[in-house]
Amino acid sequence: MxxxxxxxxxxxxxxxxxxxxxxxxxxxxxxxxxxxxxxxxxxxxxxxxxxxxxxxxxxxxxxxxxxxxxxxxxWPVFVIAFGLSIITGQFRSRVRATDDAFTSAFAAFGGVEKRNTSRTFAGADLTAIFGGTELDLRDTEIESRPAQINAVALFGGVDIIVPRDWNVRMDVLPVLGGAADDRPRREGGHDELDLVVTGFAAFGGVSVSD
Incomplete structure (x- = not known):
């Protein structure tokens, strides 16, 4: 720029x-x-x-x-790419997931709110198209770090609620959109990575909060 x-x-x-x-x-x-x-x-x-x-x-x-x-x-190639982003996100996370360790949420012209309380959380696939998805992870534990979430927001929003002490890396690519970790800054913490959020946001946003 x-x-x-x-x-x-x-x-x-x-x-x-x-x-x-x-x-x-x-x-x-x-x-x-x-x-x-x-x-x-x-x-x-x-x-x-x-x-x-x-x-x-x-x-x-x-x-x-x-x-x-x-x-x-x-232009239909981008529709295909959007579909592939959902498929690859589910595949990469489910390779390690067992039982309720994986969460999938899809919202189109509406809203979806989910909570995961697994003791072995591995990942999630969250998609919002002209709508919103919210995933609450405050009661989860991660057995094999880092867990991975694939988030796609197209004219919509994805909100991920995590414990305050989690170390989160945002690898979301915003294209005329936004991606942010909105948790308050805190002193201390740990170096080990707990969660990686990937995906992309187009005319929408992906956020992490507590």
Whole structure:
């Protein structure tokens, strides 16, 4: 964003023509997608891949290797990617799950609230489309750390309630959305990772609270 702003400022102030460089702006978002993949240690795949795909198609159009009409016909690919994000999230978490150790919640044009009290919590798959899902984990215990939750919010919100002392890592990729750990800052804690939240948020949000 800083680099894009500098290029735009140089162009608008007339200090230096940068239009020839601005055509490569979509490549910056490709880099962001690749960075998100590496940053999450490839735990979060679908969200970054979608960003890379959109930015890559945008770059082909700006460089006139393809037209908008040629690119738009592939929009159903993102519906497929959205479905794959749900499937992969369930598969990765259920590999380790037993009995009630895994929770699945899907909300479309409505709301779903669930609570897990398992002594061997392993993970969850939470999806909200034009709605909201909430998962309460305050009474759970994790046998094999870290547990993993795949959260997808599309024009909706996913809220995960966890014990205050849990160490949570957010690997959610927000695309015109938000992802945050809203718990109050606390002193001390432990280094061991308790929970990893992956997935992506588009025009929605994923939050962790206590």
């Amino acid at each position: 800083v680099l894009l702003g500098v290029l735009l400022l140089l162009e608008t102030t007339g200090v230096s023509p940068t239009q020839s460089l601005l055509v490569y702006v979509p490549s910056l978002f490709v880099v962001v997608g690749v960075w998100a993949l590496v940053q999450s240690r490839f735990r979060n795949i679908v969200g970054p891949i979608v960003l890379i795909g959109v930015a890559g198609a945008w770059q082909l159009v700006t460089l006139e290797y393809a037209t908008v009409d040629q690119v738009v016909v592939f």
